[in-house]
Amino acid sequence: MAKTVYVINGPNLNLLGVRQPEVYGRATLADVEKLCRARAKRHGLEVDFFQSNSESAIIDKLHEARAKKAFAVVINPAGYSYYSVAVLDAVIACEIPTFEVHISNIHAREPLRQHSLISAAARAVIAGYGIEGYGLAIDGAAALLATDTKTKR
Incomplete structure (x- = not known):
């Protein structure tokens, strides 16, 4: 059974490619999903890809990841x-x-965007690489698998 990486996207990411392309580029969320699936496949991983504009749905998806032992x-x-x-x-x-x-x-943007609460719980933070940041994150997850790291975060 392949290991699963949950890729969870928050609010307004469904508008990638049309919302502020000068900031976020022209790639769409479908492009992000394609990149994630291809990168995961390279490492023998599977992807559960998700986007929601709802905070509660994102929390529920995180709980699902735990329950399904992502x-x-x-x-x-x-x-x-x-x-x-x-x-x-x-x-x-x-x-x-x-x-x-x-x-x-986010560190080069307006002050309200320069600090992420979520970073305190992240194993790593990747910012500013465009959608390739997702691929780099999957590579990082694969590196953990390859070294059999037992850390929780």
Whole structure:
């Protein structure tokens, strides 16, 4: 049975490619999913790909990842990065290595976007690589599998 990586996308990421392309690029969420599946396949991993504009749905998906014993989580919490203690608590509760991804470099943006609460619980944070950041996160998850790391986060 292949190991599964949950890729969870937060609010407004369904508008990739049309919303602020000067910040987020022209790639769509379908392009992100295709990239994730191809990168995971290279490592013998499977992907459960998900997007929601609802905080509660994202939390439920994190709980599902825990219940189904996902190997890793790649999350772009988007706007929930900056204020959602509930998503942070769900990431912590999952006890799964979690990789936080941001398409833009949040540290070079306006002050309210420069700090992510979720980063405190992430194994790694990747920001500013465009959608390739998702691929890098999956590579990171695969590296954990290859070295058989037993860490929880």
